[in-house]
Amino acid sequence: xxxxxxxxxxxxxxxxxxxxxxxxxxxxxxxxxxxxxxxxxxxxxxxxxxxxxxxxxxxxxxxxxxxxxxxxxxxxxxxxxxxxxxxxxxxxxxxxxxxxxxxxxxxxxxxxxxxxxxxxxxxxxxxxxxxxxxxxxxxxxxxxxxxxxxxxxxxxxxxxxxxxxxxxxxxxxxxxxxxxxxxxxxxxxxxxxxxxxxxxxxxxxxxxxxxxxxxxxxxxxxxxxxxxxxxxxxxxxxxxxxxxxxxxxxxxxxxxxxxxxxxxxxxxxxxxxxxxxxxxxxxxxxxxxxxxxxxxxxxxxxxxxxxxxxxxxxxxxxxxxxxxxxxxxxxxxxxxxxxxxxxxxxxxxxxxxxx
Numbered sequence: 001x002x003x004x005x006x007x008x009x010x011x012x013x014x015x016x017x018x019x020x021x022x023x024x025x026x027x028x029x030x031x032x033x034x035x036x037x038x039x040x041x042x043x044x045x046x047x048x049x050x051x052x053x054x055x056x057x058x059x060x061x062x063x064x065x066x067x068x069x070x071x072x073x074x075x076x077x078x079x080x081x082x083x084x085x086x087x088x089x090x091x092x093x094x095x096x097x098x099x100x101x102x103x104x105x106x107x108x109x110x111x112x113x114x115x116x117x118x119x120x121x122x123x124x125x126x127x128x129x130x131x132x133x134x135x136x137x138x139x140x141x142x143x144x145x146x147x148x149x150x151x152x153x154x155x156x157x158x159x160x161x162x163x164x165x166x167x168x169x170x171x172x173x174x175x176x177x178x179x180x181x182x183x184x185x186x187x188x189x190x191x192x193x194x195x196x197x198x199x200x201x202x203x204x205x206x207x208x209x210x211x212x213x214x215x216x217x218x219x220x221x222x223x224x225x226x227x228x229x230x231x232x233x234x235x236x237x238x239x240x241x242x243x244x245x246x247x248x249x250x251x252x253x254x255x256x257x258x259x260x261x262x263x264x265x266x267x268x269x270x271x272x273x274x275x276x277x278x279x280x281x282x283x284x285x286x287x288x289x290x291x292x293x294x295x296x297x298x299x300x301x302x303x304x305x306x307x308x309x310x311x312x313x314x315x316x317x318x319x320x321x322x323x324x325x326x327x328x329x330x331x332x333x334x335x336x337x338x339x340x341x342x343x344x345x346x347x348x349x350x351x352x353x354x355x
Contacts, residue, residue, distance in 0.1 A: 016078025026256035033263035034058040050116035060106040078245040093160035108142035225253040
């Protein structure tokens with residue numbers, strides 16, 4: 001049974017459509033960015049552990065969105081509990097419980113994908129130890145929240161029914177979420193700024209550094225939404241259908257913007273794959289035959305789109321000889337190894353034919 005309504009009663013407002021509207025836009029962008037990233041990585045033979053984790057992140061994000069669609073459209077999520085039936089309120093809270101589990105799991109995997117991507121940019125021992133410690137903390141804090149969600153009520157269904165068993169003090173769950181959000185905000189800042197720190201001393205054009213900084217700014221924006229998510233939580237749990245819907249809006253902005261930023265960070269390599277980019281050039285007044293003589297060290301090298309391995313570049317050069325036109329040789333000399341002693345040399349030979 002619903003607790004006695006407050007006096008005066010809150011207005012019968014509904015923030016559910018706002019949740020679905022904002023999330024629908026984010027999910028559409030997320031799907032496009034994720035699919036393009038994964039397709040290009042697979043086609044170039046550069047599919048790595050960061051991409052595998054991103055597959056799981058995308059799947060869990062869609063699952064969370066599906067749960068929220070059912071909450072809003074079927075069970076009245078976004079309205080105050082006194083305006084929906086008791087059975088709908090219970091079912092809505094059950095789905096909300098699953099949405100929280102999906103949130104913690106997805107957030108953890110997203111940060112791990114970004115960490116593994118950074119290790120593909122620069123994989124020295126100190127950075128590897130630091131990022132593995134960071135990922136261990138992510139697993140511990142997010143897994144702890146999931147365990148508390150499962151164990152806080154006995155049986156677990158008491159969380160959404162409110163009867164038939166006992167639950168821990170609500171402060172245990174809320175404070176554990178606060179701690180996890182605090183650690184998540186720390187990792188947001190680190191994952192947003194670390195790629196810029198890694199490439200700042202690399203000799204690349206300033207505009208490339210500026211573009212990376214812009215992408216990292218999207219990660220900082222996600223951090224701001226994480227702060228709003230924390231501020232929206234409270235110890236009062238009598239109106240979850242309304243209060244937690246607002247929290248879900250901030251959670252989705254934080255999570256899905258983070259996923260989008262992680263994928264868009266590779267946007268330049270995606271653009272070059274489909275449209276030629278640096279590998280596309282034109283030869284006015286005739287055609288050109290293109291062949292390369294290259295030596296590759298199987299290590300990452302920076303090319304202005306955060307990461308591009310020798311195998312990726314070789315694949316693009318091969319594609320260029322099969323139909324894509326060559327690029328300006330000077331643009332190819334911008335390959336800069338991140339690891340000391342690693343060099344890659346590429347020579348281009350052009351034969352011009354004039355009518």
